Amino acid sequence: MPPKKFIKVCEPKVKIPIIKHHIWCSGRCIYDQTTNPLITLSNIPLTKGSWCYILENGYSPDNQVAICKTDENTNHTRMELISLTQALKNIKNVIEEASKESSLGTGPSKEHHEIIINTNSYYVTNSYTMWIDKWELKNFFVGPGNPRPNRDLLLEVYDLKKYFDTSPKISLSINYIDEHLDDGVLKTVEMVNDRLKDS
Numbered sequence: 001m002p003p004k005k006f007i008k009v010c011e012p013k014v015k016i017p018i019i020k021h022h023i024w025c026s027g028r029c030i031y032d033q034t035t036n037p038l039i040t041l042s043n044i045p046l047t048k049g050s051w052c053y054i055l056e057n058g059y060s061p062d063n064q065v066a067i068c069k070t071d072e073n074t075n076h077t078r079m080e081l082i083s084l085t086q087a088l089k090n091i092k093n094v095i096e097e098a099s100k101e102s103s104l105g106t107g108p109s110k111e112h113h114e115i116i117i118n119t120n121s122y123y124v125t126n127s128y129t130m131w132i133d134k135w136e137l138k139n140f141f142v143g144p145g146n147p148r149p150n151r152d153l154l155l156e157v158y159d160l161k162k163y164f165d166t167s168p169k170i171s172l173s174i175n176y177i178d179e180h181l182d183d184g185v186l187k188t189v190e191m192v193n194d195r196l197k198d199s
Contacts, residue, residue, distance in 0.1 A: 016110050019058035021094070023087045023117040024184035025124070026192050027051035027079025048072055049079040050195040052188045053087035057094055058113070065090070068191045080121040081153040083188075084128070084174075088160045091115055095170065115164070117174040120185050125176040132158050 029049035052068035067086060071079070095113050119125060136158050140151040148154060164172045179186040 016112050018112050018114055019098075020061075020114045020116065021058045021091050022056040022061075022184065023053060023091065023115065024182070024188050025051075025053035025080075025083035025087050025117065025119050026121065026179070026185060026188035027076060027081075027083040028189075028192055028196070029074060029076040029079060030196055046073045046075055048196065049074040049076060050192045051079040051083035051086070052191045052195070053083045053090075054184055054188055055087060055090055055094075056184075057091075059094070059098065066187075066191065068188075068195050070195050077123050078150055078153060079192075080119070080124045081127070081150055081157065084117070084119070084124050085153060085156045085160065087117070088157075088164070092160065092163065111169070113170045115170065115172040117172070118177045118182050118185050119174065120177065120179045120189060122176055125174055127154065128157060128161060128174050132161060 027049065029047050048070065050068065050070045052066065055065045055067075057063065057065065067090075071082075098111075132154065135148060135154060140148045140154050140158075142148050164170050177185055179189045
């Protein structure tokens, strides 16, 4: 009696959809360079500033959301960081809402989120990609009793980064791009400048 033949049935691979979200962000302030020509991170004067981000939601890429606000008594590094934190909070909410719909059976059960952030800020890019984990080891203090500039915002950035880094369904990249080389970044810069002119 010939041996039985077993036929292996392979399940077709399910392609996990990739949802791409694009973010552009920028921030700046008005400075009086004549009274303070040598500005460093430790002596940035407080003045009026504005921040802006544009979110292109991967679920509805044709509908861009642009948020732009003005603050008093601030500095440009704070404006740059706020533009990033507000954008990250927004896309975090988008992803969490999509996850809730998935658990309720009204949305896709499997998907991967790819977040691409472009900014014209070296400070924001380097803080997120290179410095933040090292700074956290010292609780964002430069020395005893000497908090790092923008410590409150850096704590927010660190918590948001930890959320995105530990999510297996999310990948995030942040890139420095000159505003003249990226229409999205240029648009945020123009919106920030318009807010400062109008305020």
